[in-house]
Amino acid sequence: MSDERLDKLHSDLVALHRRLRDETLETYKRMNPFIEDLSDWKERGRAWTKDDRGVTIYDSTSIVGDVEIGRETWVGPHCSLDGTGGLTIGHHCSISSGCELLSHDTARWALSGGAADYEYDPTWIGDCCFLGSRAVITKGVTIGDRSLIAAGAVVTTNLPDNSIAAGVPARRIGTVVLEDGDVRLDYDDPAGSAGRP
Secondary structure, three states, X not given: OOHHXXXXXHHHHHHHHHHHHHHHHHHHOOOOOHHHHHOOHHHHHHHHHOOOOOOXXXXXXXXXXXXXXXXXXXXXXXXXXXXXXXXXXXXXXXXXXXXXXXXXXXXXXXXXXOOOOOEXXXXXXXXXXXXXXXXXXXXXXXXXXXXXXXXXXXXXXXEOOOEEEEEOOEEEEEEEEEEOXXXXXXXOOHHHOOOOO
């Protein structure tokens, strides 16, 4: 390809980037990485689910293996959805930016110099869950319906329905209460709830 043609391609790409950036800024009051402006997040959701259940998946999110995603679920940017051991995400979930949902690990394989096998175990996220930014859900964990996982939490054990969990490793710190269509977050230690999700 000639330098002249490459220069033209570069110029066109810069012009496209600026136009899409300005459209996104005007429409959504946000500025995305260029790749996110190029893709349609709902179309990516349709491509993964093979139907129109309203799933949104950002282009910067990586998905591998057997990942089932329920209707109207939003998967934010820079997430990693590992379904190599099976991953199910319920309907109306919000998976915030940078979350990692795992269904396998290679710890024993690495520590044994390759003598041990990779380990796989299905992971399950219930319906109507919120996972805060950079939360990590390890292999084999089940998170019950209507649960809230705080930003940065590392969930290594199962959580029942309506849990609020935070920390590394995450522990249950409260209960999600749904009353007449409204949501209330009840913390086990109400005095210490300031600044919590």
